[in-house]
Every structure is written in structure tokens, then in C-alpha cells.
Amino acid sequence: MGLVQIEIPSPSKRQSSRFEVFFALGFRPLYLLCAIWAVISIAIWIFAPSYLMGQMNNVWWHAHEMLWGFVASIAVAFLLTASATWTGSNPLKSWPLASLCGLWLIARIAYLIPGNIPFFIAGVSDVAFFLYAAWALAKVLLKAKSKQNYPLAIALIGLGLANASYLITVYIGRFDLLRTGFAIGMLVMSYIALLIGRRVIPFFAQRGAGLDIPRSEKSGRYQLWIAIVAVACLIVGLEEVTGIALIALGIITLYQLYTWKPLGVCKVPLLWVLYIAYAFLGIGFIISSLYFLPLQLGIPPATFVHFVGMGGFSVMIIGMMTRTALGHTGRPLKASKLMVVAYVCVILATVIRLVAIFVPFATPLLHIAATLWIIAFGAYVYQYGPYLTKPRADGRPG
Template sequence: MAELIHPQERQAGVARPDLTTFLSLGFRPLYIAGVVWALVSIAIWIFAPQLIPAPMWGVAWHAHEMLWGFIVTIALGFLLTASATWTGFNPLKGAPLGLVCILWLIARIAYLTGGDTAFTVGVISESAFFLISALSLLRVVIKGKSRRNYGLPLLVLGLGVANVLYLSAAKNGDYVLLIEHFNQGLIAMAVVALLIARRVIPFFSMRMVPELKLPMLVGSGKYQLGFGVAAIVFSLVGLSWAMALSLAITGLISLWQLAHWKPFSVLHKPMLWILYLGYAMIGIGLICAAAHMAGIGASSPLGRSATHVHIIGMGGFCILIIGMLTRTALGHLGRPLALDASMLLSYYLMIAAVALRLAALWPSSVTLMLLHASAACWIVCMGLYLWRFVPMLIRPRPDAVLKAKAAK
């Protein structure tokens, strides 16, 4: 296995874990927290669902913890880090960042503790987590006059509101309302994911393939954002046909953008094609969601709500996430932008987990086996990431170590 050792690290030696460094940027603690929870929550859901207590219940807990407990957490870790680069101001660090992480942890524990009191504590803690994160982002984008990012804090706040509505429906056992609020949260997260990915995919691609020239597609991005937000609004007012149309257009714009980013030019770069694949799956998933809303293919597995949820959630968000977890962590940690064997294996394991889970949507005698195999691939994927990256995420960058030594 290739070792990703920076030349400066050879000179400086391996630094000790450092709490100040660990809490210096949002991606360090939140990437670890999100990935640990991704591993633990799937293990509980597939292999020990009896541990999920009331007032939460099986699928309600699973859907919540995957979307808000894992996917949104990783997205916030990225935004709290990237916004420091975009604006020149760090939105959260030190004790405030530590507090946000503790609030997140309290919510995870509370929902597994059971009982109305613990549930209420979880809702309050998680709501505070979203509110503080949104306000911190708002503060730096205004301070840094980063006008194109003014909408991001509102989207984060929207995810927090959808979370409260979802949890209320879960506590009341209202499955219809639960699915409605989950879809609102899913679409809001899709808008955030597409917004982020549309910026980073061409940028990362042109950095890694110097001769490659790609358009940023700002114009189509505005339409994509507009129709995505419109889908959320139409969901809130109960216009399902308009919501379906908006979702279909958003998905088609995403696939059109992808075609203009010359996907065949990055097939030799796994760190890039993994992002292209995740972006494509979100686009396809949004089109499938539109078909579901319009009642197309209702009698087939493609017409089930679980189909578009897993295409978007696993095929889109999670494939994007495993690519972003490696690329952005290596970049912000001052490491070479290269994959070792364990990182590449984590990509293939994630893709396998998605393929197996989608295959399990077709009822058969091997459905349970497929679910178990998907969970096993997922757990090993997340475990590999933690094994490889936690030692780097809790330590200073190699160049920072050298500067500290030189200053003595």
C-alpha cells in the first residue's frame, strides 16, 4: 500500500494529536463524526434494529440518521471549511466548533436513548446545531461580501426546519407526513449538493488534468437552483404536478451539465470520476423522483419511493461524499492529491454498496442477503476511511509542524 507521506512530513516527523488543530476547521471533527455515525447507524439498522427505541421507530430513525445525521453533517463540515476559503473568515473554530459537535453528539445519543424527554433534548440539540451553523455561515458570507453564497445559510436553515417537521411527524407516527417532510429535506440537500458539486467538479478537474478546459456553467446553474428551490416550494403548498416538473427539469439540467464537463476525459483519475458518477446519480434520481410524483411506473419497483430515495441518497450523495471526503481532506491537510490502495478500495466498496442496495429493491429470495452484503461493503468502506484519515485529521499539517520547529 502506497504511503501518502508529504516530503515536509519526512523532515518534520510525525506530529502529536493536537486539540487546537483538531478544532481549527469544521471538516476535521465533522468528517470524523459523520463517517463514524454512518458506520454505526447502518450496523444498527441492518444487524440490530431492536436497539431503536420509541418514540423513534425503525425506518423513521434510519432515514433521519442517514440524511440529517450523516449526509447533512458531512455537507456542513465541507461548508464550514470552504466558506473560510471563499470569504477569508473562519465561521467556526475552537470552543464554538466543539460546542456544535457536542450538540450533534447529544442528538445522536438522545434518539437512541428513547422516551419523550430524551427525544425532546435531541430535537433541541439538533436544532441548535443547525441554527448555529447557519448563522455562522451567514456571518462570514456577509462579512466577506460573498454574494453568490448568500443563499447557502438559508438552505442550511431550511434543512434544520425540515428536520424539526420530520421529527414531529415521526413522534406522532404520521407516516404520510413523515415521507413528505423527508422528501423536502432530501430535495433541499440535493440543491445544496448540486450547488457545491457544480462549483468543485470543473475546478478540481482542471487542476488535476491541466490540459482540460471546462465551462463553469453559471447560467444553467442558476436555472438548476431556481427549479430545485421551486420543487421545495411546490411540495410545501401541495402542488405535486408542479413539483414533479421542477424535479425533472433540475435532473435534466444536471445531466446536461455533466455532458459538457467531458466525463470521458477524467476516466484515468478516480478522484474525479467518482464525483462525476455521484453528480450523474443525483440527476437520474431527481428524474426518478419526478416520475414517482407523477405516478409513472407506480406498479414497478422503479415507481416505489424507496427507489429515488436510494438513487439520490446513496448513489448521489454518498458516492459524492466518499470522493469529497478524500479530495478535500487531502487538500486542506496539505497532503499530495493522490489515492493510496485503501482510498481507491473505499470508492469501489461504496459503489458496490449502492449497487447491492438498489438490487435489493427488487423483491426476491436473496433480498436479505443483498441488504447484508450492501451493509458490509458500506461498513468496510467507512472503516477504511477512518483508519486512513483519522490520524491525519487529528494532527497538524506537515508544513505547520515545520514552521513551528523553525520558529523555535
């Protein structure tokens, strides 16, 4: 019988520092920073708007920070983390990752400071954040020849360029063009959300609920090409074609959700929150089409922005931030009671915010929606802050 070799840890082995742990993978610092910002930015927007003294006025600051400062930045965190799994190479860690987070933080602070110089610093830092992340992602994807994921690096570049366009429009005072710039950013982000959601939700459902469901690869290809067409048509001013593309996008998205057996995930919070987010996206795309088609229905633009951005992106984000953080920190894949409350709070906040668009007594509803949102992401910071700043619970590296 052979001898079993038992490795005794050497006393000289150095434990990873808190800095090395925190900046080991993109999700750790960016999930935490973005969740904190989700709380602070909404608190400022609803309860302390007097602090908004920067170049962007109240509405356009709020729109910008929700899309690029929060939603798109979470997408960066997810892609930097997922690509390490896809390729076996970590795109950014240690000081390079800390530098990326520094760019993000400089932008968030500088946008609040009056004057052209802080606005310029914020804009350069913000755009550099997305382009730096795109470069890091592209580098590992190209090295691994992960061709199916090349579009994600291009999409991050698209987010950076859309951001730059939005900021330039603010700087030159062309507020009449801001809605188009923002809509382009929303559609680029929709492309990323659909690509990620269509890939991971069936996978998570298969593992978490034992469901045998299709990966929707064929419809997914149609879906992504239609999203690209929608973006291109909006850029060149073909808004009617964009509207038609959004209807098709919504129908495909809802059909995919139907084939994923939604009733089979009702008892698994980590899954039903993602299914609800995907439903918001599908319905939101159809509602969004009404904004671009010449139907004169008088639906406010805030409807599609909050249906897709709050119900689709943000509900998916809180589901993804919990599920992926549990997996990557070596913890059981089960949502805590606190996180289930957080899921419900974000969904209720979305519904109340949408109702507030159409009623005359909107202010109390806005306060309720903001409070629910703050509770939800504050709960995430409270529970997941220690997870994200400490080594993996199972003792594995990473």
C-alpha cells in the same frame, strides 16, 4: 548584496495542542464523526436493530439519520470549511466548534434512548446544530459581502426547519406526513449538493486532469431556481409540478456532466468518483419525478431515496471527504489504493441496495450492501483519522 534573514523558531513558541488542531476547521471533527456514524448507524440498522429503542421506529430512524445525521452534517462540515477560504474568516473553531459537535453527538445518542424526554433533547440539539451552523456561516458571509454564497446559509436554515418538521411529525404520530417531510429535506439537500458540485467538480477536474471545461454558470442558475421551485411546490402540495421540475433538474444535471468531458477523468479516482455521483444525482432526479407524477407505475419510494441519497449524496461525500481533507491537511491530491477500494465499495453498495428493492431475496443483498458500506467508511476512518487529528503535513497553520 543584502543579508538573508533567517527566522529561527523561538523555543518559547507553544505548539498547538491536539484539541486546537482537531477543532481548527469544521471538516476535521465533523468528517471523522460523520464517517464513524456512517459505520455505526448502518451496522445498527442492518445487523442490530434491537438497539433502536427510541421514539422513531426502525425505518424512520434510519431515514432521518442517513439524511440529517450523516449527509446534511457532512454538508455543514464542508460549508464551514469552504467559507473560511471564500471569506478569509473561519466561522467556527476551538470551543465554539466543539460545542457544535457536542450538539450533534447528543442528538445521535439521545435518539437511541427510549422516552419522550430523550427524544425532545435529541430534537432540540439536532435542530440547534443546523441553526447554529447557519448563523456562523451567515456571519462570515455577510462580513465579507459574499452575496453569491448567501443562499447556502439559507439552505442550512432550510435543513434545520425541515428536520424540525420531520421530528414534530414523529412526535405527534402523523406518520402519513413523514414521507413529505423527508422528501422536502432531500430536495433542500439536493440544492446544496448541486450548488457545491457544479462549482467544485469542474474546478477539481481542471486542476486534477488538465481539462478545459465550462463552469456551467448559466445552466447552474436555472438548475438552482428549478430546485427552489421543486421545494416550494412540494411544501404547498403541488406534487405534479414538483415531478416536472425534477425531470428538468435531471436533464440539466446530466447535460452539465456531458459538457465536463467525463472520459477525461477515467484515470483520476479523485475525479471519477465525483462524476459518478453527479450522474447518480441526474438520473435520480428523473426517477424521483415518477414518484410525484400520477403515472401509477408502482415504483417504491425507496428507489428514488437510495438513487439520490446513496448514489448521489453518499458517493459524492466520500469523494469530497477524501479530496478536501487531503488539500486542507497539506497532503498530495491523490487517492490511495485503500480509498479507491472505498469508492468502489460505496458504488457497489448503492447498486446492490437498489437491486434489493425489486427482488424477493432482499435480505442477503441488504447484508452485502451494508458490509460494503461499512468497509468503505471504516477505511476512511482508518486512513484519515490520523490526518484529521494531527497538524498539517506541510507544516502550515490550519
